[in-house]
Amino acid sequence: xxxxxxxxxxxxxxxTVRNLSKYFDDFEALRDITLDVKRSEVLCLIGPSGSGKxxxxxxxxxxEQYDGGEVHLDGELIGWKDISHNxxxxxxxxxxxxxxxxxxxVFQHFHLxxxxxxxxxxxxxxxxxxxxxKKEAREKAMTALTKVHxxxxxxxxxxxxxxxxxxxxxxARAIAMEPRVMLFDEPTSALDPELVGEVLSxxxxxxxxxxxxxxxxxxxxxxxxxxxxxxxxxxxRLVTCVPPQEMFGREPDDARVRSFLQTYxxxxxx
Amino acid sequence: xxxxxxxxxHNLPYLLAxxxxxxxxxxxxxxxxxxxxxxxxxxxxxxxxxxxxxxxLYISFFRGVxxxxxxxxxxxxxxxxxxxxxxxxxxxxxxxxxxxxYTAEILRGALQSIPRGQTEAAxxxxxxxxxxxxxxxxxxxxxxxxxxxxNELILLVKVSSLAxxxxxxxxxxxxxxxxxxxxxPLEIYITAAVIYFAINWILSISGRLIEKKLQIG
Amino acid sequence: METELFVRYGPALLYGFGITILCxxxxxxxxxxxxxxxxxxxxxxxxxxxxxxxxYVEVIRGTPFMIQLFILYYGxxxxxxxxxxxxxxxxxxxxxxxxxxxxxFRSGFNAIPKGQIEAARCVGLPESRILWRIILPQMLVPxxxxxxxxxxxxxxxxxxxxxxxxxxxxxxxxxxxxETFTFVEPFLVLSLFYWLMVVVTGWIGAxxxxxxxxxxxxx
Ligand SMILES: Nc1ncnc2c1ncn2[C@@H]1O[C@H](COP(=O)(O)OP(=O)(O)O)[C@@H](O)[C@H]1O
Ligand SMILES: [Mg+2]
Numbered sequence: 156x157x158x159x160x161x162x163x164x165x166x167x168x169x170x171t172v173r174n175l176s177k178y179f180d181d182f183e184a185l186r187d188i189t190l191d192v193k194r195s196e197v198l199c200l201i202g203p204s205g206s207g208k209x210x211x212x213x214x215x216x217x218x219e220q221y222d223g224g225e226v227h228l229d230g231e232l233i234g235w236k237d238i239s240h241n242x243x244x245x246x247x248x249x250x251x252x253x254x255x256x257x258x259x260x261v262f263q264h265f266h267l268x269x270x271x272x273x274x275x276x277x278x279x280x281x282x283x284x285x286x287x288x289k290k291e292a293r294e295k296a297m298t299a300l301t302k303v304h305x306x307x308x309x310x311x312x313x314x315x316x317x318x319x320x321x322x323x324x325x326x327a328r329a330i331a332m333e334p335r336v337m338l339f340d341e342p343t344s345a346l347d348p349e350l351v352g353e354v355l356s357x358x359x360x361x362x363x364x365x366x367x368x369x370x371x372x373x374x375x376x377x378x379x380x381x382x383x384x385x386x387x388x389x390x391x392r393l394v395t396c397v398p399p400q401e402m403f404g405r406e407p408d409d410a411r412v413r414s415f416l417q418t419y420x421x422x423x424x425x
Numbered sequence: 426x427x428x429x430x431x432x433x434x435h436n437l438p439y440l441l442a443x444x445x446x447x448x449x450x451x452x453x454x455x456x457x458x459x460x461x462x463x464x465x466x467x468x469x470x471x472x473x474x475x476x477x478x479x480x481x482l483y484i485s486f487f488r489g490v491x492x493x494x495x496x497x498x499x500x501x502x503x504x505x506x507x508x509x510x511x512x513x514x515x516x517x518x519x520x521x522x523x524x525x526x527y528t529a530e531i532l533r534g535a536l537q538s539i540p541r542g543q544t545e546a547a548x549x550x551x552x553x554x555x556x557x558x559x560x561x562x563x564x565x566x567x568x569x570x571x572x573x574x575x576n577e578l579i580l581l582v583k584v585s586s587l588a589x590x591x592x593x594x595x596x597x598x599x600x601x602x603x604x605x606x607x608x609x610p611l612e613i614y615i616t617a618a619v620i621y622f623a624i625n626w627i628l629s630i631s632g633r634l635i636e637k638k639l640q641i642g
Numbered sequence: 643m644e645t646e647l648f649v650r651y652g653p654a655l656l657y658g659f660g661i662t663i664l665c666x667x668x669x670x671x672x673x674x675x676x677x678x679x680x681x682x683x684x685x686x687x688x689x690x691x692x693x694x695x696x697x698y699v700e701v702i703r704g705t706p707f708m709i710q711l712f713i714l715y716y717g718x719x720x721x722x723x724x725x726x727x728x729x730x731x732x733x734x735x736x737x738x739x740x741x742x743x744x745x746x747f748r749s750g751f752n753a754i755p756k757g758q759i760e761a762a763r764c765v766g767l768p769e770s771r772i773l774w775r776i777i778l779p780q781m782l783v784p785x786x787x788x789x790x791x792x793x794x795x796x797x798x799x800x801x802x803x804x805x806x807x808x809x810x811x812x813x814x815x816x817x818x819x820x821e822t823f824t825f826v827e828p829f830l831v832l833s834l835f836y837w838l839m840v841v842v843t844g845w846i847g848a849x850x851x852x853x854x855x856x857x858x859x860x861x
Contacts, residue, residue: 586708
C-alpha cells in the first residue's frame with residue numbers, strides 16, 4: 156500500500172499543542188510539548204514505556220487535565236474554560252461532552268461495555284448523544300460495523316468476540332460518531348500476534364479515507380508505512396517529530412532514539 | 426425536652442459494669458464458636474456422607490432461624506428435656522452454637538482458597554497429613570479467615586444484646602432497667618450505643634493489627 | 643388436639659407472618675433505596691459528605707439493632723416523634739439496613755473498570771446516562787449475591803421487632819406458647835415460616851443472578 160502524502164491534503168493544523176505540561180503530584184509527566192497535527196495526517200507517537208505517550212494522548216481529549224500550556228482543536232481550547240485565571244477552571248461536563256464528541260478514542264484494552272451487544276455498543280452514543288431513534292442509530296451502527304468488517308458479529312456480546320474483533324468494535328464505536336480526529340492508545344498491544352493485522356488493516360483504511368489520526372504504537376512497521384510523521388517521546392519530552400523515512404531510514408542523530416530503535420531491530424532479526 | 430448529661434453521668438458506672446457481661450458473653454460465645462466451628466468444618470469436609478449431611482443440616486438450621494428464636498428455644502425448651510441451664514450459660518451456648526455455623530463456613534471458605542498445589546507439593550515432599558494440616562493449612566486458613574472471624578466477634582457483641590430478652594443483666598437489659606427508673610430513654614440508650622460502638626471499635630482496630638502481624642512479607 | 647390448636651391460632655400466626663413480611667419488605671427495600679442514595683452521594687457528592695456518610699455507616703454498623711430500635715421507639719416521643727410499633731419497626735429497619743446496602747453499592751461501583759467509564763465519556767455520554775446504562779446494569783453482577791445475602795439476614799432480624807410489641811410472627815408465636823403451654827409445635831411452625839422466607843429469597847436471588855450474568859456467558 157502506497158503512502159505518498161496525498162496532494163489534496165490541506166496543510167492547516169487541526170490540533171495544536173503549545174507548551175503542554177502535566178504533573179502527577181510532584182512528578183512531571185510531560186514537559187513543554189509543542190506539536191501540530193495536520194488535517195488528514197497520521198501521526199505516530201513512539202517512545203519507551205513510561206515516557207508519557209498515553210498521558211499526552213489523554214491530554215488531547217482532557218481525560219487528563221493538563222496543567223500548563225494549551226491544546227486546541229480547530230481553534231477551540233480543549234478542556235479549560237479560561238486559562239488567563241489561575242487556578243484554571245475546567246469546562247462544565249456538558250461543554251466537555253460537546254468537545255469530546257469530535258475526538259474519537261481507542262484504548263489498549265478496548266473497554267467495550269460487556270453487557271451490550273457489539274451493535275448496541277456502537278449505537279449507544281448515537282442514541283443518547285446524537286439523539287437518533289433506535290432504528291436510525293442501529294442502521295448507522297451497522298454501517299460502522301461493516302466498515303470494520305464485523306457486520307456478521309453485530310449481535311455478539313464482547314465475551315464472544317476475539318480480541319481483534321473487540322478492538323474493531325471499539326473502533327466502530329468511535330468512528331460512528333464521525334469524529335474529526337481519532338486517538339489510538341496502543342490499539343494492538345493487548346492482542347495475540349495473529350490478530351494484530353486485522354486491526355492495523357482497519358486503521359490503514361481509515362487513514363486512506365483521510366481521517367486525522369494520532370496513534371501511540373509499538374508497531375514500527377505501521378509507523379514506517381502509514382504515518383506521515385513520527386514523534387519520539389522520552390521522559391515526558393518531545394525529542395523529535397519527523398517523517399518516518401527520517402526516523403527509520405538512516406541512523407538517527409539522537410542517542411535515545413538510536414538505542415530505542417536498536418532494541419526493535421534486534422528483535423526483528425528473528 | 427432537654428438532653429440531660431447528668432442522667433448519663435450518674436448511670437454510666439452501672440452501664441459500664443453491665444458492659445462487662447456483654448464482653449463476657451461475646452468472648453465466651455466466640456470461644457465456643459471457634460472450637461465447635463472447627464469441628465463442624467472438619468465434619469462438613471469429611472468423606473463420610475452421613476456426617477457431611479448432618480453438618481450441612483446443622484449449619485442451615487442455625488443460619489436459617491433467627492438467633493432470638495434460638496435463644497428462646499435454649500431458654501425455654503431445654504428444661505423440658507431435663508437440661509436446666511442458668512440463663513447466662515444458656516445465652517452463651519446459644520450464641521456460640523449459632524455462631525459456629527458461620528465460623529465453620531468462614532473456615533471452609535478459607536481452607537478451600539488455599540491453592541491445591543500446596544497440598545500436592547507437601548505430599549510430594551513426603552510431609553505427613555497431620556503436619557500438613559497443623560503446620561501448613563490451618564495457619565493459612567486462620568490468616569485468610571481472620572478478617573471474617575473478627576467480624577464475627579463484632580457481630581457477637583451486637584447480638585449479645587438479645588440476651589436481654591431472657592433477662593440477663595448485660596448492657597441492653599441494664600439500659601432498659603435504668604430507663605424504667607429515670608424515664609430518660611434517649612440519653613440512656615444513646616449512651617449504651619456509644620459503649621457498644623467503643624467495644625466494636627477497639628475490636629476492629631485490634632483485628633487490623635493482628636491482620637498486619639499475620640501478614641507475611 | 644394439635645389441629646384444633648392450629649385452627650384456633652392459625653389466623654393469628656398468619657397475620658403475624660404477614661406483619662413480618664410487611665416490615666421486612668418495606669424496611670429492606672427502603673434500606674436499598676437509602677443505601678443507594680448514600681452510595682451515590684458518596685461517589686459524586688462533595689468531600690465532606692463522604693465523611694458524614696462514613697461516620698453514619700460506622701456508627702450504625704457498630705451498634706446493635708435492638709438499641710437503635712429502642713432509641714427510635716422509646717426515645718422518639720421525647721423529641722416529638724410518636725410512632726406505632728410497626729412504624730418504628732420499619733423506620734429502624736431502613737436505618738439499620740441502609741449502611742450495609744450503601745457499602746454493597748459502593749463496592750459495586752468500584753467493580754466497574756475505570757476504562758469503560760472513560761470510553762463512555764470519550765463518546766460524549768452524559769454522566770446520568772453512564773450511571774443508568776453502563777454502571778448500573780453491570781453492577782448487578784457483583785452485588786446480587788451480597789444483596790440476596792443481606793435480604794436473608796434481614797428476614798431474621800425481623801424477630802427482634804417483637805421486643806417492642808410489633809405483632810409479627812415471633813410475637814404471635816410467643817402469645818400462642820404462653821396461652822396454650824405448648825412449646826414445640828408453635829416454634830416448629832415459626833421455624834418453617836422463616837425457612838420459607840429464606841428459601842424463597844435465596845431462590846429469587848439465584849434467578850436474578852442468572853439473568854444479570856447472561857451476557858458474560860460464552861456461546
Ligand atoms: N494517574 C497517574 N498517576 C501518577 N502517575 C502517573 C499516572 N499516569 C501515568 N503516570 C506516570 O506518568 C508517566 C507516563 O505514563 P504514561 O503516559 O502512561 O507512559 P506511556 O504511555 O508512554 O508508557 C509514567 O512514569 C507513569 O508512571
Ligand atoms: Mg501507555
